[in-house]
Amino acid sequence: MYQELRLHGHLNDTIEYYASVASSNLHQHYFYEQEGDTLRFFSPGNELVLKDNRLEHRGNGGTFCEYMFGVEQPLSDMAKAEVRNRLVLYGATYRDDHELVFTDQTDGSLGLDQVFLEGHAICNYFFFLTGPVAGRRSQQQRDIVRLLGKQLKRSPHVGTGDDSELVSELVRLIGPRSALYLIKLVHKPHKAYAELFSRLYFANKAIGDTDFDQLQALAQDLDIDRYQQERIRIDVMYRHPDNRRIVDEYKNILIDCNRRGRIRSADNARLTRLKTLSVRNKIPSALFFTLDEMLRDDRMQHEVDKEDYLTETRQILEGILLHEADIDAGITNEDMLRLLEAKKQASENRDHAFEQMLLETG
Numbered sequence: 001m002y003q004e005l006r007l008h009g010h011l012n013d014t015i016e017y018y019a020s021v022a023s024s025n026l027h028q029h030y031f032y033e034q035e036g037d038t039l040r041f042f043s044p045g046n047e048l049v050l051k052d053n054r055l056e057h058r059g060n061g062g063t064f065c066e067y068m069f070g071v072e073q074p075l076s077d078m079a080k081a082e083v084r085n086r087l088v089l090y091g092a093t094y095r096d097d098h099e100l101v102f103t104d105q106t107d108g109s110l111g112l113d114q115v116f117l118e119g120h121a122i123c124n125y126f127f128f129l130t131g132p133v134a135g136r137r138s139q140q141q142r143d144i145v146r147l148l149g150k151q152l153k154r155s156p157h158v159g160t161g162d163d164s165e166l167v168s169e170l171v172r173l174i175g176p177r178s179a180l181y182l183i184k185l186v187h188k189p190h191k192a193y194a195e196l197f198s199r200l201y202f203a204n205k206a207i208g209d210t211d212f213d214q215l216q217a218l219a220q221d222l223d224i225d226r227y228q229q230e231r232i233r234i235d236v237m238y239r240h241p242d243n244r245r246i247v248d249e250y251k252n253i254l255i256d257c258n259r260r261g262r263i264r265s266a267d268n269a270r271l272t273r274l275k276t277l278s279v280r281n282k283i284p285s286a287l288f289f290t291l292d293e294m295l296r297d298d299r300m301q302h303e304v305d306k307e308d309y310l311t312e313t314r315q316i317l318e319g320i321l322l323h324e325a326d327i328d329a330g331i332t333n334e335d336m337l338r339l340l341e342a343k344k345q346a347s348e349n350r351d352h353a354f355e356q357m358l359l360e361t362g
């Protein structure tokens with residue numbers, strides 16, 4: 001069992017905060033102080049200060065948030081479906097060989113606009129610990145990764161904003177003589193825009209002219225810049241279940257190609273087929289363009305079929321295999337006509353590759 005103290009308030013018209021301290025043996029009842037517009041959360045050796053639209057931090061800990069669709073992230077994170085969240089530890093950096101290195105320089109500051117630009121547009125968490133970690137700052141950060149890193153990267157409660165469940169699963173990992181300090185910052189205008197866009201888009205899987213005007217009026221009224229509007233729209237569209245299945249399959253194929261350093265004919269056919277299905281299912285092309293920008297490398301080798309009709313055949317037949325990912329990729333009447341035309345051309349050319357593709361598809 002553990003005890004938890006919570007504080008909820010508003011820094012200003014833009015930022016809302018939720019702060020918690022939780023421990024199995026909670027003796028320290030004072031973990032914050034406010035003087036004017038300055039709000040300070042603290043424990044022995046650690047503090048986080050919010051003032052003048054900036055955030056200052058000292059001690060151990062870091063920040064985490066749910067990954068938004070299309071944001072830059074390590075390929076290793078993208079390839080693991082269970083990794084949902086971005087985790088940044090103070091004083092940590094990557095070497096050229098992708099090795100994570102911890103330093104003692106964990107103190108710093110950043111603007112709140114930067115928090116919601118580099119992290120999630122709506123919700124970001126900050127945290128620090130007392131009890132289970134000791135020694136130099138770099139060693140404390142290593143211990144935090146060992147204790148909490150895996151759970152922070154994978155917890156579904158970060159995205160849902162369920163602080164009770166999040167605190168519960170983290171406190172169990174840090175031990176009875178430890179305390180967790182958790183501060184959640186919410187961007188209220190961005191949240192309002194996301195909620196409106198989600199309601200309008202999920203209703204018809206499209207945004208009509210009237211809906212667009214409504215969104216533009218809200219963005220102007222709340223002073224939301226265009227880049228953040230685009231980030232939020234793309235993230236919401238990706239989360240529609242019908243979109244997500246097709247986009248995730250496209251992403252997984254590109255990740256495999258990226259690791260191999262080449263795009264095989266079969267891979268290219270499946271990617272093209274998925275884009276064809278996206279048009280049929282009214283999935284925005286921006287979702288695929290974002291993944292292409294992130295994962296397609298100009299240095300990757302491309303295998304191509306010798307004849308156009310073989311390329312077209314491969315695209316249709318590879319689409320059948322997409323049923324394994326619960327994607328409705330049924331062959332339409334138009335597809336059948338294209339296959340018959342391809343068979344005719346293959347017969348005229350005495351090209352047995354067409355029949356070979358049929359056999360490989362099974």
